[in-house]
Amino acid sequence: MVTTELITRARAGDGEAFRELTEPHHRELQVHCYRMLGSFQDAEDVLQDTLLAAWQSFGGFEGRASLRTWLYRIATNRCLNARRSAARRPAKEWDVPGVQPPEPTRLGEVVWLEPFPDALLEGAIDVPLGPEARYEQSESISLAFVTALQVLPPRQLAVLVLRDVLGFHASEVADMLDSTVESVNSALKRARAGLQRRLPTADRERPPASCSPSEDAIVAKFVQAYESADLDALVALLTDDVFMSMPPMPLEYEGRDAVARFCAGIFGSGRKFDLVPTRANGQPAFGSYVHTPTGIRHGTGLFVIALAGDRIRAMIRFDNGVLPWFGLPRSLPSR
Known part of the structure; x- marks a missing residue:
C-alpha cells in the first residue's frame, strides 16, 4: 500500500496503518535511544514512550520532514527528558563472597551501562546514513563508544549522534532540537572534542572482522x-x-x-x-x-x-x- 494512503488512514486513527508505517523504524530507533541513554532497559522504555507520543500526535504530522526524521525528533527529545529526570542506577557494591578485589585504578562514572544484544542489531545499523555521518555503524555501537557518549552533556550527545553517527544535516538537527544551526555547530564542535578525549587512541590496531x-x-x-x-x-x-x-x-x-x-x-x-x-x-x-x-x-x-x-x-x-x-x-x- 502506498505510504500516502497509510498516512491518511493513520491520521484518521487507524492503528494498523500507524503500525505499518512505523514498524520498519523500531529497531533503529531503539539503537538510537540506547546510544543516547547507555541502558538497554531505558532505551526500550523510551522507545515505547516515543511510539505512544507519535501515535497520539500523528494527526498533526504534516509531512514537512520525512516520517523517519519526525520519529527521530520525538525519540531524541524523549531521551533528553529521560536524561534530565531519570535517577540513574546506583553503583553496586562488590558481592563475590570469599574474594577481595584489589584496589581499583579508578572508580567508573557510567555504572548504568548495559550491553545491547547483537540479535537486535539486525536491520538497525545497516540503515542508509546521511551524508554527514563520520562513524561506521559497527564502531558507533561498541561499548567504548557508547560509554564515551554518556559523559557528554545531553544536548552535545544528541547533536553528535544525530550529526556524526546518523548523518543528519545541521538544519535538520536544529529543527529537531528547536535550536539554531549556529548552536548545533557549536555543540558539535565541543562534543567532538569531548568524545575524542574518551575514545581509544586512533593508532590502536583495528579489531579483526566479526566472526572471522x-x-x-x-x-x-x-x-x-x-x-x-x-x-x-x-x-x-x-x-x-x-x-x-x-x-x-x-x-x-x-x-x-x-x-x-x-x-x-x-x-x-x-x-x-x-x-x-x-x-x-x-x-x-x-x-x-x-x-x-x-x-x-x-x-x-x-x-x-x-x-x-x-x-x-x-x-x-x-x-x-x-x-x-x-x-x-x-x-x-x-x-
Missing part, C-alpha cells in the same frame, strides 16, 4: 584460558593498556598488571567457570557460569571483550540480570 577466523582464534584462546583458570595464558592475550570494568560496580582496572591482579583473585578462589558464547554491541561476549558442588552451574554475569589486532584491549563484565536478553539461562544443568 582471526577473531575466532582469539576468542578460543580466551575461553580456554578463562575456563582452565590459566592466568599466564590469559595475561598473554592482553594489551599493555587493557581496561576492565564491571557496571553497575564502579571498580575499573587499567593496565595489564592491574587486570592480572584482579583475575588472580578470581582464579585463586578456586572457582571454575564455563563460558557460553554470544555477541553484544558487535563484539564477542560470553555468559559466565560458575560450577557448584551440586554440578549445577549458576550464571554469574556476561563478559564482553574488545579486541585490538590479536589481543584483548578491554573486558567488561555485567551482572547476571542481563543474561535473559541474550537468550541465556540463569543456570545450566550438571553435565
